[in-house]
Amino acid sequence: MNIQYQKTDNVNALLTVSLGEADYSPKYKEKLKEYGKKVQLKGFRPGHVPASVVEKMYGTNIKVEQINSLLSESVLGYIRENKLNIIGEPLPKLKSAVDWHAQKDFEFEYEVGLVPEFDPQINNNRKFEALRINVTQEVIKETTENLRKQFGVNVEADIVSEEDYITGNLKALDGSFEKNTMIPLNKISESELPKFIGKVLNDKIVFDIRKGFNDDSAYIAHASGATKDQAETMNGDYELIVEKIHHQALADYNQEFYDKVFGKDAVNNFEEFSIKLKEDIERNYQTETQEFLKGNVYRSLVQTVNIELPVDFLKRWMLVRNPDKVTPQTIDKDFGPFLDGLKWNLIQGKIADEAGLQVDQEEVMARAKNMYLGYFGQMQPTPEIEDVVNKMVEKYLTEENGKNFNKLAEQIEFEKTLEYIVSKVSVSERQVSVDEFREIVSKENQKN
Structure with missing residues (x-):
């Protein structure tokens, strides 16, 4: 076997591999014997098929398999031994058709991509800007209020305010739908929200259900308890009778609140x-x-x-x-x-x-x-x-x-x-x- 390396430019090279019969013949004959022991052919006992018959039936395929295996090992071995800094994988370069049956000597070419030396220049000449976010009292206050809401307690209220939940009987004015449900006001559109604010127990609220939920059928289904198919057809004015008002009271500044936010006794x-x-x-x-x-x-x-x-x-x-x-x-x-x-x-x-x-x-x-x-x-x-x-x-x-x-x-x-x-x-x-x-x-x- 002979392998020649030719650099065609700074980033490309050609590997030419020449194989003679002596290079692949030992493995070829060994594999042929293995096949001979396994082949079952009518008229012959298992393992007693003549070698000439086995070679005629499987020889070409075995030769291709052994040569390809030898090529792969040899090319990768050459690259490793010669410490070629390649990128990707060697690509076979197609030449004239190979007569695998008749040929005894072979020549194959592989294109190889190379990576030349380079300097990433990681030093203080490279300049970058790091941003530092100023944590203002306003941000701290807003975060605190969000945490108080998150860890607050649910209480019943007498009058509806923003972000409350209302439990009550919801029905279409045309009689096509009626169900007890709970409606979160943080999902109600700005145009319909004023109709809810300030209402008290037993008040009736009439609102356009599609405007109220921003024409979102999925959320109409979720809030009303209707099926998905029902929600697609729900439109026009609906009446909600206020039965309960649920208000999320802000958590007090106490040890229970501090523990919920940061873990037990982290702050006191x-x-x-x-x-x-x-x-x-x-x-x-x-x-x-x-x-x-x-x-x-x-x-x-x-x-x-x-x-x-x-x-x-x-x-x-x-x-x-x-x-x-x-x-x-x-x-x-x-x-x-x-x-x-x-x-x-x-x-x-x-x-x-x-x-x-x-x-x-x-x-x-x-x-x-x-x-x-x-x-x-x-x-x-x-x-x-x-x-x-x-x-x-x-x-x-x-x-x-x-x-x-x-x-x-x-x-x-x-x-x-x-x-x-x-x-x-x-x-x-x-x-x-x-x-x-x-x-x-x-x-x-x-x-x-």
Whole structure:
């Protein structure tokens, strides 16, 4: 066997593999004997079919199989031994038709895509802006009120106010529908809401049911207790007789409220509550702004790091690798995002190697465990819940031949790489309000 390597340009090369009969014959004969022991043919005892007959029946297929196996091993072995920095996979270059039956010597060519050396230039010459959201008293007050609503108690009221729930008899004025139900006022449209506010027990409220629920048949069904088909036909004026008014009273500032928000005895008075709430809001905002910064870093590197890539080769490789998803007609549309992802993988790989970034099994398991604890809504589980979660994590990470494990490992490596990059580049800070931050994110998303 002879393998010749010819670099056609900076990012493309050709591997030529020459095979003689002596290269594949031993494996070919060995496989032929195996077939001879298994073949069952009328007129012969099992395992006693003449070798010439077996070869005539299966020889060509066995030869093709053994040569292809030898080619694959040899090409990949050559690439590995010579430390060729390739991208994608070698592509067979079709020449003249092969006469597998008659030929004894063969020559095959493979196109290879190369990745030249590149420098991602991760240093303080790269400048980024980190946004820090200013937590105002207004934000703290709004969050506090939302928490008081969330953990408040349901009481019966004498007069209807916004966001109350009304229990009563709902009926169509034309007599086509009647049912006892509970209607949440936070779902009533602004145009019909004034008809409800200020009403007291036993009052009658007449409203247009389609206007009242913003012409949403699904919610008409949910609020009225009607079937989906009934709701589609419900229209016109309906009458609701007020039987009960349910009001969500705000939670008082007491230990029970503090424990519901932060856990038992985490805070013990309003001052401690306010301090911890501000810290939590700042931490949540910081997570958002850090993710936004990392996204900007990712996009900047993909756009600015100069990596010469074998574009034509990669397009051919995409077509061969994904014939069901990529066609010559769609290749240009699909290629841009593919190339960006490929560039990032190369950048990430180089940085991870140079910085010694690694992901171990314990990190992956911890990530999966936190994910499942999040589903249970608690980060300090009971022993019983922790036991259930551990079993779920083990199952999740081992199923699908470890695909889930690899997916989480890739996520962690992605995050570690970006965190490392952020630590090496120049980052200035700017204070913004939460509304300004949302607007900046929205504009950035529109660009991308």
